[in-house]
Amino acid sequence: MRILHIAESAQGGVGTYLTEILSDQARRYGGDRVRALVPAQHAAHLSGVDRRLLIPWRRKHRSVRGMMSLAGAIARAVDDVRPTIVHAHSSFAGAVLRLMYGSWRRATFRIVYCPHGWAFDRRSSAWKRRLIEGVERLLAPAADRIVLISDHERREGARIGIDPAALTLVLNGITDLHSERPARWQDDRVRVLFVGRLDTQKGFDTLLDAVEPIQDHVAVRVIGKAVAGPATTPRKRSPQIEYLGWRSLSEVATEIAAADVVVVPSRWEGFGLVALEAMCGGCAVVASDVGGLREIVVDGETGYLVPPDRPERLMHALARHDRATWQAMGAAGRARYETMFTAQRMNAELAALYAELSPVAREERMATPLVAHA
Numbered sequence: 001m002r003i004l005h006i007a008e009s010a011q012g013g014v015g016t017y018l019t020e021i022l023s024d025q026a027r028r029y030g031g032d033r034v035r036a037l038v039p040a041q042h043a044a045h046l047s048g049v050d051r052r053l054l055i056p057w058r059r060k061h062r063s064v065r066g067m068m069s070l071a072g073a074i075a076r077a078v079d080d081v082r083p084t085i086v087h088a089h090s091s092f093a094g095a096v097l098r099l100m101y102g103s104w105r106r107a108t109f110r111i112v113y114c115p116h117g118w119a120f121d122r123r124s125s126a127w128k129r130r131l132i133e134g135v136e137r138l139l140a141p142a143a144d145r146i147v148l149i150s151d152h153e154r155r156e157g158a159r160i161g162i163d164p165a166a167l168t169l170v171l172n173g174i175t176d177l178h179s180e181r182p183a184r185w186q187d188d189r190v191r192v193l194f195v196g197r198l199d200t201q202k203g204f205d206t207l208l209d210a211v212e213p214i215q216d217h218v219a220v221r222v223i224g225k226a227v228a229g230p231a232t233t234p235r236k237r238s239p240q241i242e243y244l245g246w247r248s249l250s251e252v253a254t255e256i257a258a259a260d261v262v263v264v265p266s267r268w269e270g271f272g273l274v275a276l277e278a279m280c281g282g283c284a285v286v287a288s289d290v291g292g293l294r295e296i297v298v299d300g301e302t303g304y305l306v307p308p309d310r311p312e313r314l315m316h317a318l319a320r321h322d323r324a325t326w327q328a329m330g331a332a333g334r335a336r337y338e339t340m341f342t343a344q345r346m347n348a349e350l351a352a353l354y355a356e357l358s359p360v361a362r363e364e365r366m367a368t369p370l371v372a373h374a
Contacts, residue, residue, distance in 0.1 A: 001029050001084045001085065001354065001358050002029075002033045002034075002081055002082060002084045002085075003025055003029060003033065003034045003035070003083060003084065003085050003087065003354065004035050004036075004037065004077055004078065004081045004083035004085070004086045004087070004109075005018065005021075005022070005034075005035070005036035005038075005086075005087045005088075005089065006036075006037050006077070006086060006088045006089065006093045006096075006097055007038045007039075007042075007088075007090065008039070008059065008070055008089075008090060008096075009039065009042060009059075009090060009092075010038040010039060010042035010043070010045050010046055011045050012197075013116060013117075013270075013271065013273050014089050014116050015042065015045040015046060016174070016249075017089070017114075017116065017149075017172065018046055018049070018089070019047065019048055019049055020173065020174060020175060020343045020346065020347070021346075021347060021350060022034060022036055022046070022050075023048065023049060024343070024347040025347075025350075025351075026050060026053055028347075028351060031050065031052065034053055035053055035054070035077065035080075035081050035083075036049075036055065037055045037057060037073055037074065037077045038054055038055070038056060038057075039057065039058070039059035040056035040057060040058055040059070041058075042059075043056055047249060055073075055077050055080075055081075057069070057070070057073035062092060067096055070092070070093065071096050071100055074096065074097060078101075078109070083109045084108075084109055084110070084358050085112055085354050085357060085358060086101070086109050086110070086111055086112070087112040087113075087114065087147075088111070088112070088113045088143075089114055089116060090114075090115060090116045091115055091118075091119040091132075091136075094113040094115060094139070095135065095139060097111060097113070098113065098139045098142035098143055099139070099142075102139065102141070102142020102143065110144040110145075110357040110358065111142065111143045111144050111145075112143065112144065112146075112147055112353070112354075112357070113143040113145075113146050113147070114146070114147040114148070114149065115136075115148075115270070116149060116270055116271075117149070117153065117268075117269070117270020117271065117291070117292075118132075118136065118153060118156055118157070118270065119132045119136075120132040120133045120136065120156075120160070121153075121268055121270065122201070122268050123200075123201075123267055133160045136157075136160065136162070137160055137161050137162060140157075140163070140166060141163075141166075143166070144357055145166060145168050145353060145357060146162065146166055146167050146168070147168050147169075147170050147353070148167055148168065148169050148170070149170065149171065149172045149270060149271045149292065150169075150171065150172070150270060150271045150291065150292030150295050152270075152291045152292050152295065153270055153271075153291075153292065154167050154169050168353055170346060170349045170350055170353070171340065171341065172271050172273060172276065172292075172341065173276075173341050173342050173343045173344070173345050173346030173347070174273065174276055174277060174280055174341065174342075174343055175342075175343045176280060176342070176343075177249060177252075177253040177277070177280060177281070178253065178257070178280055178281050178334075179250070179253040179254045179256070179257040179281065181254060181257070182254055182257035182258035183251075183254040183255045183257070184258070185219075185258040187219040189216070189217055189218050189219045189240070190219070190260050190261060190318065190323055191219055191221070191259045191260045191261070191323070192211065192218045192219065192220045192221070192259065192260070192261050192318060193220075193221050193222075193223070193255055193256060193259035193261070193262045193263070193278075193283070194207055194220065194221070194222045194223065194224070194262070194263050195223045195224060195255075195262065195274045195277070196223075196224045196264075196266075196274055197224055197225070197226060198222070198225060198226040199226055200267065201266060201267055201268060201269075202224075202264075202265070202266050202267075203266050203267050203288060203308060203309070204222075204265070206265040206308070206309060206310070207263055207265050207311075207314065208241075209311035209315075210265075210311040210312070210314035210315040210318065211240065211241070211315070213315060214315055214318065214319050217318070217319050218240060218318055218319075219242075220240055220241045220242070221242045221244060221255060222241060222242065222243045222244060223244050223245070223246065223247050223255060224246060225245055225246060252277065253277075253281055256277065256278055256281035256282075256283050257281055257282070257283075260283070260284065260323050260326040260327060260330070261283065261284050261286055261303070261318065261326050262274065262275065262277075262278035262283050262284070262286075263285075263286050263287070263314070263318070264278075264285060264286070264287035264288065264293060265286075265288050265306075265308065265314060266287070266290060266291075266293065266308065267290070267308045267309065268291055269288070269290055269291040269292055269293050270291055270292055271291070271292035271293075271296075272291065272292050272293040272296055275287050275293055275296045275297055276296055276337065276341050278330075279296070279302060279333035279334060279336060279337040279341070280334070280337045280341070281330075281334075282327075282330045282331060282333065282334040283330045283333065284302065284303045284326045284327070284329035284330045285297050285302060285303035285304075285333060286303050286304045286305075286306065286317045286318060287303065287304075287305055287306075288305070288306060288307070288308040289305040289306060289307055289308070290308055293305070296341070297333075298332070298336065301329065301332050302329055302330075302332045302333035302336055303329055303333065304317045
């Protein structure tokens with residue numbers, strides 16, 4: 001079996017996902033049988049991945065020109081790798097691949113598509129969401145299987161009219177990065193950690209408003225910077241907020257080990273890997289009651305779920321316990337991670353799906369091609 005992954009972006013959650021699956025698949029199928037087409041600019045985000053597995057291409061802006069550039073890179077990679085399975089990650093790569101090969105293929109490969117959070121599930125105008133829903137519904141039959149990273153994603157796919165039989169749930173999982181050496185954090189207040197982009201989606205402004213009235217109770221560390229869209233910057237520097245910038249995965253693990261609570265105040269979230277990383281590290285989570293976060297956090301047991309855009313509710317959640325109680329919730333979160341969200345379980349389920357789809361002898365599709373591949 002030969003596997004080719006296609007990613008138009010390898011930052012953030014998609015980068016973490018690729019890091020988890022590429023090394024496992026290289027061991028499982030052989031390092032000469034797994035490749036990933038990724039932007040050259042993002043290769044550094046795939047820490048721990050053998051660079052020989054990567055096919056770098058020069059990413060352009062999302063435009064017609066950018067789509068043509070990606071299409072050319074995909075065609076060259078398919079010719080070079082001769083894959084059994086082509087696995088596209090996120091909506092842009094998924095759309096280009098399916099338009100090229102979905103209904104008419106010269107190669108005998110199967111298409112797997114993972115949206116990593118439906119684009120129509122983000123906050124945008126109603127007409128834009130309906131347009132994206134229509135595109136996903138139109139292109140759905142062009143994939144042999146659509147992999148969803150949360151049950152929320154699976155339900156949303158069925159809601160817009162995609163055949164439920166085409167949807168396969170493979171919950172995200174991560175490698176155990178629990179650190180026995182916590183970062184230095186000398187503070188008797190409840191230690192609150194935020195990890196992520198400082199932008200509208202991640203709800204950093206909600207956290208700023210929530211912690212301002214309870215400065216005597218909480219100390220806050222922030223890992224991340226603004227990387228997309230309008231940045232959310234503090235109106236004034238607060239003595240209980242410490243900005244650390246971006247950190248490596250191992251450094252994030254040491255900060256999680258030192259924290260009492262990780263806050264994930266997102267306005268929308270397909271899954272929410274930060275919450276999972278926190279639970280892996282034995283840390284309680286206070287997260288927005290949206291998307292896949294509902295499937296990670298058990299309200300009142302491993303942390304709390306609060307409505308998005310409600311800083312007063314977030315404030316009350318953070319102020320309700322002392323450090324010892326939060327640490328007990330963190331232990332419950334660690335147990336939930338071990339039961340449901342390991343990388344071993346995720347990789348085994350993906351391997352089973354590939355095996356199900358992999359036979360070269362298959363029924364040829366007779367549909368008219370969506371786009372003829374030149």
